Amino acid sequence: AQKITQTQPGMFVQEKEAVTLDCTYDTSDPSYGLFWYKQPSSGEMIFLIYQGSYDQQNATEGRYSLNFQKARKSANLVISASQLGDSAMYFCALTSGGGNKLTFGTGTQLKVEL
């Protein structure tokens, strides 16, 4: 069985500061992938970043980076230089065993303040 845990229901960060959103996962499959998606109030899910279980380096995409600690089964998202437009719900998701379905965490609501 796959499981994703996001323990922060809500987070606040000041504009231009960095913020870390936590994600831990559980899977017995040695081959898996971890995704982060952003969901603004409009509802659409926007892909942010991907980390494969065999990737040697932590993934980065612009202001987004993934702090992947395989032994601890954690895949935290780091957003640098937060912007007001970053205010949204953030979901961590896991896929494994053939890569068909995504298992999502419960999400973290991020609010960026002036």
Place this chain on the structure above:
Amino acid sequence: EAGVTQSPTHLIKTRGQQATLRCSPISGHTSVYWYQQALGLGLQFLLWYDEGEERNRGNFPPRFSGRQFPNYSSELNVNALELEDSALYLCASSPIYGQVGNEQFFGPGTRLTVL
């Protein structure tokens, strides 16, 4: 390149009725996924179609069904609607079957309200 499209944007039905939701994947994508996002329950995997076949199904009753057409578009049908079926239904597509790293591209969703 056009993204994943879904119709209708909003759908209001009464208990016991049937709802049909539609999804068109990104051109060239063969896999279509359906997810339900109900208040308080998070995002739950519903169904996965690839090349016209149902490949996997989440923990939902049989009154949730669907199909994928030869042009890879997909339809989700929900029969005998219940109040708890009220949710945002998200469709996603991905280009290649069976690869762990496949990003799923999501549509804007259909918000179903059951009265």
